[in-house]
Amino acid sequence: MDCIIRPESPDDYARVHDINKLAFETDSEAVLVDGLRQEAQHVISLVAVMGDEVVGHILFTPVAIGDTTPSPATMGLAPLAVHPEFQDHGVGGELVKAGLEACIAAKAEVVVTLGHPEYYSRFGFTPAVEEGISYVGSDYDAFFLIKELVAGTLEFFQGEVKYHRLIEEL
Ligand SMILES: CC(C)(COP(=O)(O)OP(=O)(O)OC[C@H]1O[C@@H](n2cnc3c(N)ncnc32)[C@H](O)[C@@H]1OP(=O)(O)O)[C@@H](O)C(=O)NCCC(=O)NCCS
Numbered sequence: 001m002d003c004i005i006r007p008e009s010p011d012d013y014a015r016v017h018d019i020n021k022l023a024f025e026t027d028s029e030a031v032l033v034d035g036l037r038q039e040a041q042h043v044i045s046l047v048a049v050m051g052d053e054v055v056g057h058i059l060f061t062p063v064a065i066g067d068t069t070p071s072p073a074t075m076g077l078a079p080l081a082v083h084p085e086f087q088d089h090g091v092g093g094e095l096v097k098a099g100l101e102a103c104i105a106a107k108a109e110v111v112v113t114l115g116h117p118e119y120y121s122r123f124g125f126t127p128a129v130e131e132g133i134s135y136v137g138s139d140y141d142a143f144f145l146i147k148e149l150v151a152g153t154l155e156f157f158q159g160e161v162k163y164h165r166l167i168e169e170l
Contacts, residue, residue: 003091005098008045008057013037016047016057023081028170033059033079035166042072044102048082048091055086058095060103061167063112065133066159073153075103076163077113096123100149109153112146112161120145132158 008016013034020030036043040061048056063076077099082091100123103111112128113120114135125145128134131154135144144161148154162168 002050003055003089003094004049005046005094006049007102008047012047012054012057015054016045019054019057019083020079020081022084023087024079029079029081032166032170033057036061036164039166040164042106044075044099044106046095046099046102048095050086050091056080056082056091056095058099060099060108060111061164063164064162065110065112065157068157070162070164072106073109074157075106075108075111076161076167077111077115078163078167080115092119093122096120100147104149109150110146110148110157112144114140114144117143117145120147123147128161133161134159135161 017030017034020033021027042062044060046058047054058080060075060077062070062072063074064070065074080092125147128144128146129141131146133146
């Protein structure tokens with residue numbers, strides 16, 4: 001069945017909450033997404049639809065890198081969730097690809113994420129530490145990843161990444 005990616009709408013909120021809760025097996029990410037909708041600005045939130053059912057969700061929020069302030073130029077991907085019954089059908093991949101395109105359309109220059117390198121490398125993410133960018137010291141170096149969306153912009157960003165307060169508190 002084809003998977004369509006579209007911006008999230010208020011009608012999706014309850015279903016997106018359930019998908020995050022089921023995918024992560026705790027309600028932390030579901031509650032986080034609900035909070036970020038209220039508090040964060042310049043959020044990019046997309047859902048994946050199969051048939052008439054929402055089956056996946058991806059969120060991007062502005063981050064600060066080094067001495068920059070949080071800005072839509074530097075986005076953080078978190079969380080990404082696909083309903084367990086719909087995993088391994090390419091839905092996550094479609095969400096990441098459409099999400100990156102939405103970030104480019106919103107004038108983002110780089111995207112960071114904390115995740116599995118084997119999964120995110122297929123979308124062009126590489127270890128952020130190789131670019132002089134880290135998250136909470138060196139503890140996450142193996143899993144903290146970055147993708148340059150606009151060629152030549154990465155060199156302007158150096159240092160520690162800070163997500164929205166609610167993500168930092170997770
Ligand atoms: C991770 C997740 C979003 C992937 O969504 P999906 O729709 O199942 O993924 P896709 O169908 O696009 O891709 C499937 C591929 O990703 C791989 N993959 C899935 N989860 C992975 C993980 N945690 N680490 C490494 N690879 C992973 C699968 O093995 C599969 O590989 P293949 O294409 O070589 O067979 C989904 O499994 C999920 O919601 N997981 C629970 C929440 C989570 O961990 N979110 C991501 C935080 S980093």
